[in-house]
Amino acid sequence: MPASPSTARAINDRLALGLLQREGPLTANQLKQLTGLSRPxxxxxxxxxQGSGLIAVVGEAGAQRRGPNARLYGIVADRAHLAALDVRTGGVSVVVTDLLGAVLAEASAPIGGDTGTGAAVERAVALVxxxxxxxxxxxxxTxxxxxxxxxxxxxxELRDTTSLPAWHRRLAGALQERFPARVLVENETNLAARAEQRDGAAHDRDTFVLLWLGEGVGAAVVLDGSLRxxxxxGTGEIGFLPVPGTDVLPSATGCEGGFHSLACAAALRDLGAEHGILEPGASAADVVRRAAETGHGAYLDAAADRIAVGAAAMAAxxxxxxxxxxxxxxxxxGDPLATRVAERVAAMSPLRTEVRxxxxxxxxxxxxxxxAARDSAQDELFGPRP
Known part of the structure; x- marks a missing residue:
């Protein structure tokens, strides 16, 4: 059944807006060529x-050209403003952008474990x-x-877990009360996977696993382009995976004894001390970076042995x-660690798995x-994606 005129207009509008977002300002003739639509x-x-305030004339194409056909149209970037937050156990980072993602301001603030829940929430909201x-x-x-x-x-909503600060769960509600904005909450590893697929290591993959290695460990699973x-x-809560090499089993209330105990930041930092490459004040990332840069194969081999347990489980x-x-x-x-993990996964699984x-x-x-904020705002303002 052919689309109704209103549906066809909505599809065409979204198509044009998508082109203007990806390609930058375009003339009407360029839009005609790229969309395949008629001139009228x-x-x-x-x-x-233009009437809806979504695009405006932002210049002319070519110094020698004048007139209506030379006008460049671009998305009105300040049609909406967005904020993104990275909430950690010890603080929060904020970035504020326009509708196209241009950064207008950014800041971070520590929030110590001894800060009361109400004070922590207020500090985070005040930072935004x-x-x-x-x-x-x-x-x-948004x-x-x-x-x-x-x-x-x-x-x-963020579920109640005993291992995370209570202010994490209350922050979304407080932001909703303070700002007349749409507030979205997502797991940090899932967001990292979205970013790596859009702009990073998984840009050419519609099926992959992101194995998050930080203070905690986790995984995001993207299959056929969809986040699972x-x-x-709880997809990807790999920190709770029972693994060899630990003294206890994880429980419903804590992942100690699971894969977390092998590959979290504290464990990899302690591994650096065992290999004599831990400097005072160094983080686990500092230790791993130093090992990769100096070619400390013994440490990288030991770290890869641990990380490959989780990677091979996800692959299998x-x-x-x-x-x-x-x-x-x-x-x-970097590549020195990823290569070692790939070798170990290949030895443990018959399934071909690239590690990046x-x-x-x-x-x-x-x-x-x-x-996430930009996609949500654009879906509301631009209309559903075709």
């Missing part, structure tokens, strides 16, 4: 989008307010939060074809939150 249809489309003000933003359209923990697939969450939102169950070592540690290890180092590292969470 493009003229109507341009008039419609001050960052928006620094960026000249009076109203936020706010996206990346946080550790399980997201309830039924409610979209599971019945309770999902056959993703690609595992990205994410987070600060995955990026710090993260391109974005720890910044992937904030980048993924920004992408």
């Amino acid at each position: 249809s493009v003229a109507d489309l341009v008039e419609r989008l 307010e001050s960052t928006a003000k620094d960026g000249g933003v009076q109203r936020l359209h 706010v996206a939060i990346g946080a550790p923990g399980l997201i309830d697939p039924a409610t979209g 969450r599971g019945a309770s939102g 169950i999902l056959d993703p074809g690609c595992v990205v070592l994410g987070g600060e540690i995955g990026r710090a290890g 180092a993260s391109v974005l590292g720890g910044s992937a969470v904030l980048r993924g939150a920004l992408l």
